[in-house]
Amino acid sequence: MVSPSMRIDEGCDLDSDNSVLMREKLAVLIVDDDAVVRKVHEKLASQLKVAKQVQTETATNGKEALDLHLSGSSFDIILMEMDLPIMDGPEVTKELRAMGVKSMIVGVTSRDSQVEKTAFMVAGLDECLEKPLTADKISSLVETLEKKK
Amino acid sequence: MERNNQLQRQVALMRQSLFDQGYLDEQFVQLEELQDDTNPNFVEEVVTLYYRDSARLIASIEQALDKSPLDFNKLDSYMHQFKGSSSSIGGRKVKTECSQFREYCRTGNGEGCIRTFQQVKREYSTLRKKLEAYFQLARQAGPRGAASRST
Numbered sequence: 001m002v003s004p005s006m007r008i009d010e011g012c013d014l015d016s017d018n019s020v021l022m023r024e025k026l027a028v029l030i031v032d033d034d035a036v037v038r039k040v041h042e043k044l045a046s047q048l049k050v051a052k053q054v055q056t057e058t059a060t061n062g063k064e065a066l067d068l069h070l071s072g073s074s075f076d077i078i079l080m081e082m083d084l085p086i087m088d089g090p091e092v093t094k095e096l097r098a099m100g101v102k103s104m105i106v107g108v109t110s111r112d113s114q115v116e117k118t119a120f121m122v123a124g125l126d127e128c129l130e131k132p133l134t135a136d137k138i139s140s141l142v143e144t145l146e147k148k149k
Numbered sequence: 150m151e152r153n154n155q156l157q158r159q160v161a162l163m164r165q166s167l168f169d170q171g172y173l174d175e176q177f178v179q180l181e182e183l184q185d186d187t188n189p190n191f192v193e194e195v196v197t198l199y200y201r202d203s204a205r206l207i208a209s210i211e212q213a214l215d216k217s218p219l220d221f222n223k224l225d226s227y228m229h230q231f232k233g234s235s236s237s238i239g240g241r242k243v244k245t246e247c248s249q250f251r252e253y254c255r256t257g258n259g260e261g262c263i264r265t266f267q268q269v270k271r272e273y274s275t276l277r278k279k280l281e282a283y284f285q286l287a288r289q290a291g292p293r294g295a296a297s298r299s300t
Contacts, residue, residue: 132236
């Protein structure tokens with residue numbers, strides 16, 4: 001099993017007009033059991049030009065995501081796949097909210113059942129998006145995050 | 150120089166035909182847009198990961214199709230994963246066949262699953278051959294000929 005991995009990217013140069021207002025760091029957790037999806041979503045997140053530093057971490061199942069939080073990690077955005085082994089997306093989301101985690105949790109799924117998506121939202125998501133994610137979808141998440149600050 | 154320009158034109162044409170013939174969709178373009186100087190081989194790396202994942206899933210599905218009676222939930226779960234990663238690299242035709250397979254799982258149609266799985270494998274194999282040829286030509290053409298969006 002692949003262990004959680006972390007990478008840090010320089011989000012944006014300091015010559016940007018918004019550098020004074022720009023946050024120092026954006027921490028994103030990608031939870032997905034598919035290596036292809038993890039790699040793509042991690043790269044998408046790392047390209048965001050909204051922070052001086054973008055830190056991404058990945059987890060391959062729900063339990064790993066939970067363990068990261070139990071060991072003290074926190075994130076601004078969590079991209080949570082619905083179908084995960086060991087502990088699925090809705091279960092982990094409920095646990096994280098019960099623990100008091102206030103991060104933006106975004107459900108990510110390729111399922112088209114509205115019933116399942118609604119159940120996932122009810123578990124504590126801020127939003128539920130269809131897979132595969134695109135640069136536009138991720139950017140709009142960050143816009144929402146910035147508005148909530 | 151002239152030879153290099155020719156190769157780059159061939160790469161561009163080959164790339165365009167993959168879209169025109171429906172093998173790839175917009176998601177592949179998303180991958181190309183993520184490729185940059187810090188990750189100059191990003192697209193090929195992702196696609197290579199996809200081959201590895203796919204080999205594992207295809208083997209699992211084959212094993213599951215050998216069992217009797219068929220476990221449609223398990224088959225659907227494997228195919229859901231395969232569809233997901235095919236979708237992530239923009240594998241349009243593979244994705245369509247995966248959806249068809251899942252329909253047969255939903256209706257408990259074993260023969261339909263077995264038949265469609267052959268099509269899934271065929272489309273996957275075709276896509277893989279075409280992408281391997283494309284990346285090989287792109288490498289020959291040099292950095293400017295590598296997987297990148299044409300204007």
